Amino acid sequence: MKRYYFIIFMLFICLQLFSNQQEDNQKLENLKSxxxxxxxxxxxIVENLNSHKFEIYSDIEKLFLNMAENKVKTKxxxxxxxxxxxxxxxxxxxxxxxxxxxxETLQKIEDKNGIxxxxxxxxxxxxxxxxxxxxxxxxxxxxxxxxxxxxxxxREKFALRELIYLYKMCQKTNKNAYYFVGSYAGACGLGQFIxxxxxxxxxxxxxxxxxxxxxxxDDNLCSIENYLFKNNLNNSNIDNQKSxxxxxxxxNRSSAxxxxxxxxxxxxxxxxxxx
Numbered sequence: 001m002k003r004y005y006f007i008i009f010m011l012f013i014c015l016q017l018f019s020n021q022q023e024d025n026q027k028l029e030n031l032k033s034x035x036x037x038x039x040x041x042x043x044x045i046v047e048n049l050n051s052h053k054f055e056i057y058s059d060i061e062k063l064f065l066n067m068a069e070n071k072v073k074t075k076x077x078x079x080x081x082x083x084x085x086x087x088x089x090x091x092x093x094x095x096x097x098x099x100x101x102x103x104e105t106l107q108k109i110e111d112k113n114g115i116x117x118x119x120x121x122x123x124x125x126x127x128x129x130x131x132x133x134x135x136x137x138x139x140x141x142x143x144x145x146x147x148x149x150x151x152x153x154x155r156e157k158f159a160l161r162e163l164i165y166l167y168k169m170c171q172k173t174n175k176n177a178y179y180f181v182g183s184y185a186g187a188c189g190l191g192q193f194i195x196x197x198x199x200x201x202x203x204x205x206x207x208x209x210x211x212x213x214x215x216x217x218d219d220n221l222c223s224i225e226n227y228l229f230k231n232n233l234n235n236s237n238i239d240n241q242k243s244x245x246x247x248x249x250x251x252n253r254s255s256a257x258x259x260x261x262x263x264x265x266x267x268x269x270x271x272x273x274x275x
Contacts, residue, residue: 027150034160040167048142048177057139057147063184064152069254082256083263091125092267098130099268105205105218109225114235118272119244120224122264123251127192131217136190137183141166144184162186165195172199173212180214189214191224201227227251 028049036042048054057063064070068085071077077085099106099121106117121130128135145166149159170177182188186195193202193214203226204211205218213219231250237243244265248258 028146031146031149031160031163035163035167038160038164040164044167044170044177049146051178053140053143053178054146055143056150057144057184058151060144060147060151060184067185069252069256072256073254079256079259082260086126086260088260088263091129091264094130095121095125095264095268096271098125102217102221105221108205109222112225113229113233115225115228115233115238116265116269116272117221117225118265118268119228119248119261120221121268122261123224123248124191124221125264126252126257126261127187128190131190131220133190133215136181136188136192136215139182139184140178141180141182141186141188141195142177145186148186159186162195165199169195169198172209189220190217191220193223193227197227201230224251 032042032045035045068077068082072079072082083089095118099118106121109115109120110117124130142163145159145163148155149163152159166177166180169175169180173179180188180195182192187193188195189198189202191202191214198214202212202214202223203209203219204213205216205222228247228251231247233243233247244262245258248261249255252258
């Protein structure tokens with residue numbers, strides 16, 4: 001009798017797995033159709049799906065649930081925990097040295113629109129610990145966006161849109177899809193731009209579009225400033241707390257993240273005022 005129930009149980013598991021596989025295959029076909037309908041060539045899609053680098057990140061949902069910003073948002077943790085988790089006071093010390101090393105580029109970007117360079121520095125500090133490649137992440141953006149589309153219903157529209165822009169960025173930069181590496185959330189490069197933000201806001205420090213490099217420190221600093229400016233921050237409202245908050249919030253829609261950036265920013269700015 002026990003053997004009979006075991007066989008029934010295993011048949012149920014196999015049927016469930018088969019059903020899930022069929023559903024995933026159908027969703028993948030839907031994704032292909034939607035991408036093609038939005039101007040993405042089927043050849044590009046198939047080439048990347050057939051790449052030896054392609055994989056589905058099956059733990060994608062768990063990664064999102066465990067992210068620090070989500071823990072603060074759901075009140076599992078408070079901002080003091082978040083502050084210590086990211087070592088914000090240490091980042092301020094690192095930021096001071098970073099500014100000294102890169103003052104020429106930083107002054108150049110501040111002179112554009114009057115946005116204090118400490119803000120771009122603070123964002124870079126949060127995103128990749130001031131432009132360190134090892135903090136960029138090791139997820140292929142194509143893979144994580146496909147995984148999000150297949151496994152996270154609430155992120156289907158986001159994933160579809162960003163895959164379209166990923167294709168556009170491949171065309172714009174003459175790079176293949178697997179050049180774009182970053183976080184499981186779909187952000188890449190030193191400044192952690194999602195593909196649509198890359199396409200709309202990422203710029204070359206010297207103004208030569210053909211030379212944009214998502215792993216260039218100078219390009220990322222310049223692009224962070226450009227993003228903030230294009231999201232309504234400038235010399236006329238740089239000292240307005242709401243304008244500051246809103247512009248950084250557009251970069252990363254987490255209040256904990258914004259408060260962390262502004263904490264670093266304010267402390268770095270105090271050091272400027274002392275000199």
